[in-house]
Amino acid sequence: MPNLVESYDIVVVGAGHAGCEAALACARLGMETIMFTVSVDSIALMPCNPNIGGSSKGHLVREIDALGGEMGKNIDKTFIQSKMLNRSKGPAVHSLRAQADKQDYTREMRKTLENTDHLTIRQAEVSEIIVKDGELAGVKTYSGAIYHCKAAILCTGTYLNARCIYGDVSNPTGPNGLQAARHLTDSLRQNGVEMYRFKTGTPARVDKRSIDFTRMEEQFGDERVVPFSFTTDPDSVQKDQVSCWLTYTNETTHEIIRANLDRSPLFSGAIEGTGPRYCPSIEDKVVKFADKNRHQVFIEPEGLHTNEMYLGGMSSSLPEDVQYAMYKTVPGLEHVRIVRNAYAIEYDCINPRQLKPTLEFKMIRGLFSGGQFNGSSGYEEAAAQGLIAGINAVMELKGKQQIVLDRSQAYIGVLIDDLVTKENHEPYRMMTSRAEYRLLLRQDNADLRLSEIGYEVGLIDESRWQSVQEKKQAIDREIKRLEETTVGTTASVQALLKKYDSTPLNSGATLAELIKRPELDYEKLAEIDENRPQLDERVCEQVNINIKYEGYIRRQLQQVAQFKKLEGRKLDPEFDYTKISGLRKEAVQKLNLYKPMSIGQASRISGVSPADISVLLVYLTGK
């Protein structure tokens, strides 16, 4: 007999970035929620890089925030350096990245969780899921305790059957030596879940006192910090920032790596899991980009109250003596002392094809999942899925419409659609190139795109929704005003144009027309714009982007309209595709395996060709 039996609405397994967002969403929407972790001290742990955001990941954090998630707020409280990346490029690829104080990040998130009503935190290893008639009924822990529930969200990260490896050392632990989860995989398999084995890695942490910073380039934060969360007052995040440092590997480094490749478990075959192409170890980079004679190494602080520094760009699973040898060839690291070795980690995850776009398992009602368990990589990707899985678990229990963001609405939509639709054989990392409509999916307009959904599900409150609507109106008003305000060929106008090397006017022009000139923008026209109202900086930013890139935005909207037509052609998820004779055999197999929800989704399945889609379209109209 089990010694303990309890009942909750929702069980969340794991307290990483996915688990935290899932549990908060469920509890905040009024569900009695219990969250399990193998170590309460490791809530929202950042076991790899000490930063949040970056190219396209910054977009995800903004979207999480707009939907009512926590990640943006938490990093705003705990960042120690912040930068808007890609400023020289278009607004679509501007990306916010902040260095976190890792311990602060964990502590702040834990504080938030511990003070959320309806949320219970429990240290225990979940070892089984209990499924009755295709529906999730509860979970069982290793101690034998049973927790009945109506829905569960699996966010096990890199802990399932985890193994940490460097050289010939192999530790059966999760990241950072934390206890791995040894039993859940078997239970999932027994319930028909198909598992994958993935691999990722992390570089060494070294002692700051052993680094010669004079041999490196100092990397400062931005002068004016932009917060992640739309709710954070920009003035509140202007503070002293720490620096990061940039140095490079060289031919000597690469020679050492090449000479020791046979001792790398990645190349010797000791690692069976598939690693990410987009977050390669230094040995991968040296092999793959053989013609590159140097690679960047970013030295980043792990926090304000530790001397540990992270060696960004040099993750590895080489033996520790080789790690020492190669690190010491890097300028500034000649006398480096390692605090924690670099290592590769292998773990179990699922083939995400088994999930609906809502992140619920197709064959087990009430079972949801998010994060690295779904085959993704990265804190932000995990948090985004955790949030969506949490929201949808609640919507299911409440009998409401679950949310599925499409590829034209959000990076989150692209992320989940890719995971559940495309064949994925490596940890999935978000990238700007994965988003077809990225000019619309900017990090600066995430609140305008998604707050309404956050408000409808109940994670965004009335006053915040009001202020988003007011912002929208202010933007529209100001754009209209600029389109209707004409300036003549006055001396002050010509002087301003001359100042910015812009062609003088022959006749009148609207301010909007002037903003479209590459060398001008909204800000620069202030002195000739007599009736300009006092507006929030975030409103001004939207006004400028929307006017300046109006033609491009319009064309992208046309692309979206075309895309929506195929998305709108719904397919029956129960349909048997062997009934259509014109489809190629491979397409039939894939379509029967994935059971897409729409023609649009079907068109993205690998192995389904445009010709197959034409056949589907003709068949559908023929019926």
Next chain:
Amino acid sequence: MQKDTIAAIATGMSQAGIGIIRISGPEAISAADRLYRSKCGKKRLAESASHTIHYGYIYDGGQLLDEVLVSVMKGPHSYTGEDTVEINCHGGILVVKRILEAVLKTEVRPADPGEFTKRAFLNGRLDLSQAEAVIDVINSRNDFALKSSVSQLKGSLSGKIREVREKLLYQIAFIESALDDPEHISLDGYPEQLLDTINPLALQLSELLKSYDNGHILSDGIKTVILGKPNAGKSSLLNILAGRERAIVTDIAGTTRDILEEQIILDGIGISLVDTAGIRKTEDAVEKIGVSRAKDQAKDADLIIYVVDSSVPLDENDLEIIELIQNRKSIVLLNKSDLETYVSVEELQDRTDKKVISVSARENTGIEALTEAIKEMFYSGDVSINEELYITNERHKIALQNAYKSLELVKSSIEGGLPEDFFSIDLMDAYEQLGVILGESVEEDLVNEIFSKFCMGK
């Protein structure tokens, strides 16, 4: 699954030598067997091998309809991919129709427009662009158009488009990977490089587009509008070229008050010949409308034939027409060369700067020179036409135009100094538009539109 069996007349509804009734579907052979008797009276189509032809008779009940050749093709090796029977009978609308009616008395239903080709497509026998070329083959009115459609069917257009598309894709991929991996891939100097790549691509597209001018002439015929003042002999010219009395010709000026159109084939070139009301200042309300229609027709003509009455001096009406044909492809005919002339070839050449040919519609002289001039104008004298790629399809033209415009937008983004990530929006558009031609970009509304354009029988 297409479970039912369909039939239609596969040849045109004309007095051709042979008519074909096509039946396709699971019951095709058994349905044909019910109507067919072999010469010896014993052989059954169901027992015969695939791809064989059988001589015999078609009966409707007890009544003999015709002596026929019947071909049997078993699926999947047939045009539609299904069991198919083709009954080749003697032409003549009546016989062909009666046989079809007899076929439809069995469990066979009439085919919808384009249904045979649609089935061929659904059964994986044709891809979309091939299916589409089938329409052009069917609808082509002349030899040149047919050759062009056949070459599209074989995929020479696809080859050229695919080449351009691959080059675009490479550039898109390069930009995207540089955005994702700035550490390894630099975009320094890239915009200029991109410009060098897309300039020749844009040129290729514009050349293909130019061929549409000729291409659509191939499939619809050269739209040739006859202009002239009243009683210059326009309708006589139409009648001569058409080879029959199509227009009413009288000595009374202003006899033709509306537009008359006639399809003719001139040495293999399809021509859509339009006769118009004579152009003159008039108070007659009906004639006024005719004159304004004539001018409208002239606006979208591929070629204007301006007929001048050489037996009367040029007047203000002629001057108006000369104004009208400026900057247009046109030929001037100096008619009534058999009468006493007030207007000379030289004078007209001076005023119009066009080729002037002296003819007599009444005596039927000078017509050959006219035919030669038309041929020369469109094919520059040489007939290498079948070796070149012509765009003959309106949809292809639009897609090409869109792709071309997108490349122009990329150029202006580069010249405007916009960041690299903006280039890919329009590059992608160009890529997708070209994909539309190949059927590799799927557009929801397109597929059905294509099949609804088919004429009955294919």
